[in-house]
Amino acid sequence: MVRPIARRGPGDVLLMSEPVRIAIDAMGGDFGPQVVVPAAALALAKRPLVRFLLCGDEAKINPELDRLPALKAAVTVIHTEVAVKMTDKPSVALRAGRRNSSMWLALDAVRRGAADVAVSAGNTGALMAMAKICLHMMPQVERPAIAARWPSQRGESIVLDLGASIGADAHHLVSMAIMGAAMARIVLDIPRPTVGLLNVGVEEVKGLEEVRAAGRLLRELETPSLHYFGFVEGDDIGKGTVDVVVTEGFTGNIALKAAEGTARQIGQYLREAMSRDWRSKLGYLLARPAFEALREKMDPRRSNGGLFLGLEGLVIKSHGGTDARGFAEALDVGFTSAQSGLIDKIREELACMVDPTSAAASPQVAQS
Numbered sequence: 001m002v003r004p005i006a007r008r009g010p011g012d013v014l015l016m017s018e019p020v021r022i023a024i025d026a027m028g029g030d031f032g033p034q035v036v037v038p039a040a041a042l043a044l045a046k047r048p049l050v051r052f053l054l055c056g057d058e059a060k061i062n063p064e065l066d067r068l069p070a071l072k073a074a075v076t077v078i079h080t081e082v083a084v085k086m087t088d089k090p091s092v093a094l095r096a097g098r099r100n101s102s103m104w105l106a107l108d109a110v111r112r113g114a115a116d117v118a119v120s121a122g123n124t125g126a127l128m129a130m131a132k133i134c135l136h137m138m139p140q141v142e143r144p145a146i147a148a149r150w151p152s153q154r155g156e157s158i159v160l161d162l163g164a165s166i167g168a169d170a171h172h173l174v175s176m177a178i179m180g181a182a183m184a185r186i187v188l189d190i191p192r193p194t195v196g197l198l199n200v201g202v203e204e205v206k207g208l209e210e211v212r213a214a215g216r217l218l219r220e221l222e223t224p225s226l227h228y229f230g231f232v233e234g235d236d237i238g239k240g241t242v243d244v245v246v247t248e249g250f251t252g253n254i255a256l257k258a259a260e261g262t263a264r265q266i267g268q269y270l271r272e273a274m275s276r277d278w279r280s281k282l283g284y285l286l287a288r289p290a291f292e293a294l295r296e297k298m299d300p301r302r303s304n305g306g307l308f309l310g311l312e313g314l315v316i317k318s319h320g321g322t323d324a325r326g327f328a329e330a331l332d333v334g335f336t337s338a339q340s341g342l343i344d345k346i347r348e349e350l351a352c353m354v355d356p357t358s359a360a361a362s363p364q365v366a367q368s
Contacts, residue, residue, distance in 0.1 A: 026056030028122025039327035093126035152240030163253035305330030
């Protein structure tokens with residue numbers, strides 16, 4: 001059943017006592033409602049001030065909801081039988097699913113003010129294309145960026161762009177630095193995050209001209225909202241040298257996939273070593289608490305949920321193959337980002353950026 005939805009305008013302030021409304025592409029990902037609905041129940045147990053708009057096929061959503069009566073009271077179902085396939089090209093998804101797919105309806109709920117954030121585990125390219133058309137870009141941002149939490153030796157960092165677009169000029173890198181710092185303040189609770197530009201070396205003479213130019217702009221950008229650290233290298237991501245690592249999407253996506261593959265490789269090595277003979281098995285039993293702690297720290301579900309930054313609305317991308325616990329983490333990122341007013345904070349800080357098109361432009365001081 002579809003119930004009336006309270007609407008908020010883009011300029012309305014979300015009070016801490018008000019519910020956060022999350023629109024979910026219930027048909028997205030590898031498992032659809034079988035993962036999305038239980039994940040919503042987990043999120044509701046953690047965040048009682050959350051309400052859900054489940055966009056998708058009622059015939060597949062309702063049986064899952066019937067098993068969770070406590071969740072059902074917090075859900076509005078927006079019915080559609082159209083779903084974007086994980087294998088669809090963005091152009092195909094736009095033609096077939098614009099205005100009537102579960103992915104589009106979740107995004108449109110944000111555009112209309114019926115939801116505060118949209119979450120999908122669906123096709124990344126299609127979600128990005130639809131989000132740009134439905135929600136539009138912020139005036140100071142040419143292209144969106146995917147930003148996500150990254151586990152490190154110091155805790156967690158924010159890394160972006162993880163694959164939204166290929167290549168970046170100095171202006172785009174600076175805008176990503178500002179957006180990533182805003183996300184770090186809210187998601188990681190760091191008052192003045194340190195920001196580094198990913199490069200092939202820390203020396204100022206190394207790297208592409210676009211990266212060196214972005215470094216010069218960030219050094220000149222006097223703002224209390226971030227501290228520019230300088231260039232960082234690939235191993236600095238895992239070390240947690242800085243709170244925010246900025247790079248373009250091609251490099252960022254390769255770094256992400258390499259890290260995920262390395263984590264799986266190490267896990268496989270450990271499993272093989274621990275099951276090699278009876279001594280190894282005994283050693284595993286004795287050290288089991290330590291291995292369980294390691295497994296928990298390396299669990300990719302803990303950092304699931306990438307933010308599409310630069311849009312005039314909140315959009316969270318979940319891994320397509322995650323389980324209910326992983327999708328619940330993505331929902332929690334959406335809840336925190338919406339309740340803290342992340343979009344307004346990013347918009348305010350981007351307004352204080354240096355205009356790289358003007359040779360006479362001078363650094364401006366952001367207002368805290």
